[in-house]
Amino acid sequence: MIAPNKWLPEILGSAVASLTPDSIQRFADLILMRANACVERAENPAEFALAMSGRSSMAARDWAAGFSYACGHFRSSWPAKSTTHVDRAMMHRISDAMSTGFTASGVKTLGQWISARHEDNCRT
Incomplete structure (x- = not known):
């Protein structure tokens, strides 16, 4: 398992330029929700x-x-x-x-x- 604090910056780094400050948290929340769904699917x-x-x-x-x-x-x-x-x-x-x-x-x-x-x- 890779902790989100290690991989999330990788994703945010490429997307942050196209996001507003208000939408960064929402984007991160959606990514983490998707990651959790992937973990469940892996079971x-x-x-x-x-x-x-x-x-x-x-x-x-x-x-x-x-x-x-x-x-x-x-x-x-x-x-x-x-x-x-x-x-x-x-x-x-x-x-x-x-x-x-x-x-x-x-x-x-x-x-x-x-x-x-x-x-x-x-x-x-």
Whole structure:
């Protein structure tokens, strides 16, 4: 898990130029609400896979790009001692999906992995 105070500035930094001071808080609230919905979706692999398969191929590639960026930018959230070979393989598949997209079976596998990682994160 990456704390919002670490990733929210990344999003606000790119959007703040087009926001008024009054709308920045509303924007941040909406982003956090969306993030919480994503965390809930991560708890259920079928729900995650359904949401991902409903995206356009461009949106799925954008998701992969965002995930890959976060993995590289927030390295402390992926400590080597707790990153398994399965994790590294999935991160590589996600990185590849930036250009190739996801297959239907790849989305299912991704949903299962995301859910398992989420469960592991909640236990620690």
